[in-house]
Amino acid sequence: MSELSAAWHPIASSEDLPYRHVFHGQLLGREFAVWRADDGNVNVWENRCLHRGVRLSIGINEGAELKCQYHGWRYANRTAGCTYIPAHPADAPARRITNRTYPVIEFAGLVWSAAGAADAFVEPLQEADWFALRPIPVTATPEMVRDKVVAAAEPGSEPVRLTEFGYSMKLAGGRGEDAAVFIQPVDAGRAVIRALLPETPAQPLATLRHYNALLNALREQIERTAREAPAPEPIEPEYEPVSLELATMPELRLGTRTSIRVRVARKYDAGEGVIGLDLAALEGHLPTFQPGAHIDVHLPNGLVRQYSITNGPGEQLHYGIGVKREPESRGGSSTIAEAVREGDLLAISEPRNNFPLRRDATRTTLIAGGIGITPLLAMAKNLFGSRLEFDFHVFARSQQHLPFADALERFGDHVSPHIGLDAAETGRTLEEIVGSYSFARHLYVCGPAPMLELVRALAARNGWPDEAVHFEYFKNTREIDQSSSFTVELARSALTLEVPAGRTILEVLRENGVEAPSSCEQGACGTCLTKVLEGTPDHQDVYLNETEKQANASMLTCVSRSLSDKLVLDI
Amino acid sequence: MNRPNPYLNDHWHVVAGNEAVASGQPFRTVLFDVPIIIQRLADGLRVTAALAPEKPLPVLERYGFIWTSLGTPMPLFEIPEYDEADRRNMNAGSLGVAVSAPRAIENFLDMGHFPYVHTDILGAEPHTEVKEYDVEVSAERGEVLATRCRFFQPRAATSSAGGQEVEYVYRVPHPYCSVLYKSCPSDENRRDVIAIFCQPVGEERIVAHMLQSLIDDVSTITDMRRFQQTIFGQDKPILENQYPKKLPLDPRAETPIRADKSAIAYRRWLSQMGVNYGVIPLVPRVADV
Amino acid sequence: MITLYDFELSGNCYKPRLLMSILGLTYETVPVDFYPGREHKSEAFLKLNPFGELPVLVDDGLVLRDSQAILIYLASKYDKTGQWYPLSDPAVLAEIAIWHDFANRITATASAARLGLSMFYDVDIEAAQAGAHQLFRLLDEHLWFGEREGRDWLCAPSHPTTADIACFPYVALSEEAGVPRQDYPAIRRWLDRVKRIPGFTVMSGVFPAGPAIEA
Numbered sequence A: 001m002s003e004l005s006a007a008w009h010p011i012a013s014s015e016d017l018p019y020r021h022v023f024h025g026q027l028l029g030r031e032f033a034v035w036r037a038d039d040g041n042v043n044v045w046e047n048r049c050l051h052r053g054v055r056l057s058i059g060i061n062e063g064a065e066l067k068c069q070y071h072g073w074r075y076a077n078r079t080a081g082c083t084y085i086p087a088h089p090a091d092a093p094a095r096r097i098t099n100r101t102y103p104v105i106e107f108a109g110l111v112w113s114a115a116g117a118a119d120a121f122v123e124p125l126q127e128a129d130w131f132a133l134r135p136i137p138v139t140a141t142p143e144m145v146r147d148k149v150v151a152a153a154e155p156g157s158e159p160v161r162l163t164e165f166g167y168s169m170k171l172a173g174g175r176g177e178d179a180a181v182f183i184q185p186v187d188a189g190r191a192v193i194r195a196l197l198p199e200t201p202a203q204p205l206a207t208l209r210h211y212n213a214l215l216n217a218l219r220e221q222i223e224r225t226a227r228e229a230p231a232p233e234p235i236e237p238e239y240e241p242v243s244l245e246l247a248t249m250p251e252l253r254l255g256t257r258t259s260i261r262v263r264v265a266r267k268y269d270a271g272e273g274v275i276g277l278d279l280a281a282l283e284g285h286l287p288t289f290q291p292g293a294h295i296d297v298h299l300p301n302g303l304v305r306q307y308s309i310t311n312g313p314g315e316q317l318h319y320g321i322g323v324k325r326e327p328e329s330r331g332g333s334s335t336i337a338e339a340v341r342e343g344d345l346l347a348i349s350e351p352r353n354n355f356p357l358r359r360d361a362t363r364t365t366l367i368a369g370g371i372g373i374t375p376l377l378a379m380a381k382n383l384f385g386s387r388l389e390f391d392f393h394v395f396a397r398s399q400q401h402l403p404f405a406d407a408l409e410r411f412g413d414h415v416s417p418h419i420g421l422d423a424a425e426t427g428r429t430l431e432e433i434v435g436s437y438s439f440a441r442h443l444y445v446c447g448p449a450p451m452l453e454l455v456r457a458l459a460a461r462n463g464w465p466d467e468a469v470h471f472e473y474f475k476n477t478r479e480i481d482q483s484s485s486f487t488v489e490l491a492r493s494a495l496t497l498e499v500p501a502g503r504t505i506l507e508v509l510r511e512n513g514v515e516a517p518s519s520c521e522q523g524a525c526g527t528c529l530t531k532v533l534e535g536t537p538d539h540q541d542v543y544l545n546e547t548e549k550q551a552n553a554s555m556l557t558c559v560s561r562s563l564s565d566k567l568v569l570d571i
Numbered sequence B: 001m002n003r004p005n006p007y008l009n010d011h012w013h014v015v016a017g018n019e020a021v022a023s024g025q026p027f028r029t030v031l032f033d034v035p036i037i038i039q040r041l042a043d044g045l046r047v048t049a050a051l052a053p054e055k056p057l058p059v060l061e062r063y064g065f066i067w068t069s070l071g072t073p074m075p076l077f078e079i080p081e082y083d084e085a086d087r088r089n090m091n092a093g094s095l096g097v098a099v100s101a102p103r104a105i106e107n108f109l110d111m112g113h114f115p116y117v118h119t120d121i122l123g124a125e126p127h128t129e130v131k132e133y134d135v136e137v138s139a140e141r142g143e144v145l146a147t148r149c150r151f152f153q154p155r156a157a158t159s160s161a162g163g164q165e166v167e168y169v170y171r172v173p174h175p176y177c178s179v180l181y182k183s184c185p186s187d188e189n190r191r192d193v194i195a196i197f198c199q200p201v202g203e204e205r206i207v208a209h210m211l212q213s214l215i216d217d218v219s220t221i222t223d224m225r226r227f228q229q230t231i232f233g234q235d236k237p238i239l240e241n242q243y244p245k246k247l248p249l250d251p252r253a254e255t256p257i258r259a260d261k262s263a264i265a266y267r268r269w270l271s272q273m274g275v276n277y278g279v280i281p282l283v284p285r286v287a288d289v
Numbered sequence C: 001m002i003t004l005y006d007f008e009l010s011g012n013c014y015k016p017r018l019l020m021s022i023l024g025l026t027y028e029t030v031p032v033d034f035y036p037g038r039e040h041k042s043e044a045f046l047k048l049n050p051f052g053e054l055p056v057l058v059d060d061g062l063v064l065r066d067s068q069a070i071l072i073y074l075a076s077k078y079d080k081t082g083q084w085y086p087l088s089d090p091a092v093l094a095e096i097a098i099w100h101d102f103a104n105r106i107t108a109t110a111s112a113a114r115l116g117l118s119m120f121y122d123v124d125i126e127a128a129q130a131g132a133h134q135l136f137r138l139l140d141e142h143l144w145f146g147e148r149e150g151r152d153w154l155c156a157p158s159h160p161t162t163a164d165i166a167c168f169p170y171v172a173l174s175e176e177a178g179v180p181r182q183d184y185p186a187i188r189r190w191l192d193r194v195k196r197i198p199g200f201t202v203m204s205g206v207f208p209a210g211p212a213i214e215a
Ligand SMILES: N[C@@H](CCC(=O)N[C@@H](CS)C(=O)NCC(=O)O)C(=O)O
Pocket: C010, C011, C012, C013, C040, C052, C053, C054, C055, C065, C066, C067, C068, C104, C107
């Protein structure tokens, strides 16, 4: 069987996969959920949701994601990575929950796949205008179906073997064409006859009906013989265990460190002072991301910078980012402006999401200032695609400065651009937008620090609870006070360390050989988030919200310090 | 054929609703793949295995259902509320389902599916969040208990008028039975009781027997049955599309989230009790040891 | 006022519910305790329908049994578009009659197997399942060729009729009858199309479809 599982077989006709439909396939006992995304890509996945084993073939094809019918988990086009878990709407599914995928190729009007690690696809037929006949499922062993099909050749003609289960042959009673006939081994006792004619016949319908009658009669004959023997036991499918990491529900997010090579596929002008970059996978697709996620980009000069992914759901062939050209840049944007060209290779991190989008709001309000539009663009695409209620406010200095103006057009009435407002006007407009809070509304804001501060203050004044106001700073502009000194105890590593004035906890950890993830190292990105077991942190970051800061249950070790003499961390 | 372990065998198992067995008419059903016959005779109920008609099996009528055992049954769990005078107790139906008993119990404990499977009744998008709740396994009582379970529901019961946050308590006092208590729309100090008793016909086929014990003096029995059947009828195609049909006890077989705490506790408890029927037992993997 | 004697888990009762939902009609439901109560065999109910079968629909004193007859009545009387039961098109009406008969054959097979498996009716389950598969092969073929001929529905080329409503429920519930639909891809696509008819409503055991792609 292992030899067989590496072989490619047709599992559906291309016509079986209209948009927004999920086809139920099977090969050698393994069931598949097969669906075509709106971008045309065909996905062949194990027919089993990783959560509780429900068949994905009863799920909903939402165009860019497949939604499981049981708890609404979403899985992305191409990667099969989980992008959303509705039971925990505030969390990004940080662990890499990825359904099992199978190889897929559309060729000659058929969809081909393999039940295991596949060999390279060798075209079993010449390129031609192949015309698919109506597939005929047969309740008999694939071997018996194959033998009976071969025996149904026009007397005097000799079938030519194309694959283990495929023949080029003239069918007795046919119209003389050299048909390609493939037997799809569905299960131990089931098969599908998938036949192709080498060109579209002059009278397609009549020809289809003719062969359909012929193959129906052949099926009758095969099944009559098959019924004489007891039906074989179905093949017991093997299910791979999920990784230990997925099975154990870690509470703390760990930073992802893997680096991925990408090619700069496009560099373009995305509005005055903004450069758009499309970073493409060198091969296949990029890892699953969720709206709000960002990547680290390793620049040629050694700097590492964070950029939000602007893509819509299921767009996995490249990540789109936007970079602001800043005159007093800290080296990131000027490098990109000058040194990075189309075709260059860059290293990026896996996507990380500290700004997850809840999809359980009755209405979502997105507020973008300038380049802060990037994560919100991904959110808007997601909300729009899922037909959720939202409004998207974009503030820019001038029409020319409006970043990604083209991308905004598709949102129609959902978008309100606010162009060229002065500080007072901006304040009044924001006041109007924020308005008063009502149940299950959520607000997302990204932009310059003063704007964020203002929106947060307005929201607080208007009765918005902290957990309904989501923000992402590009950077921490606060002056960090490094004057304190204190002791840090690492609960799990049984280490006690002294943090002197002028040094960060993160630095001290690393000096002592403790591995700790980090990224921006200025208290903005949340990568170094650590659980606090005892003591009172001196929060200096812009990542945690006020409620989270007051809870003193976690802190960012790259900037925050201690108010108490000692901190006990869960490291 | 796989036989239940002694722990399972020494339980009472439900085999019929009281009213399904009329006098003078033998009622046939199956328990643990063993065909059995129930008769209502002048001197009471008689349950026997079809292949051993001489040897009577233990029998109990409780909660509106008939229970028997292929072993020496320990006492049946208590639902004290059932005996409260003002409750409307009813058998809401016994439905055959192509699933294992533990999968059906896990579904009964699960709140995350309300908006998707019981749309506009027990839940509705966008209100999908499963808030933190508490779970404990009480070893001496031999039951799993989940408390402080809350969910936003558009129409929680036959008698409810609008949406509300509903609070649940779930008990699993028997490997194949579960009892839930939920806020009662007509009396905020009391709780409606709904229970599912699974009869393991085979490892992958059950009869789900449903009990309702409600505080509601407005709705008819037909209305209340209809409500519960509507709900269970929605769960049924989910259960019948779950693979594997037996509940895998290996934590790495599926992907739990925080909302699944009660299911995880239930799976662990089944493992500890050596339950071997309707489950795929945990076989330690070399790499994990 | 229209009154429907109804049981939630019955596919035959679902037929009038579905059509009335699509036509936007309001009606009253009288729940009948079909299971476990067997109320449809009670004396009171037998007066409405001597066959002791659901559904029964009462409108303006007119008492109707048989779900297909009810669909014909509702569509002829209340459908302003005239498409669900096109009285002026003899060919389509005859086709509808053929598929209404087909719907009854589905009830006799797929529905019988479902009642046997879930409510313990005394039926030959395997024979009923085999019968359902035979019907489904014909249905899949009819729908597959329909897709090639520009006919998305059972009868009329450009719009659904009562025939689609009559055949839909027990096909959509067939897994509960132990009759999987994996071998019938054209049926599976047609189910999606029916689910996207404006005004479509579900019953317990039938999931809705997501929205179609916007053109
Ligand atoms: N041809 C009738 C058949 C109706 C029918 O079979 N109804 C079922 C319920 S879905 C019933 O009442 N059966 C009575 C019984 O089997 O006891 C129709 O289409 O209405």
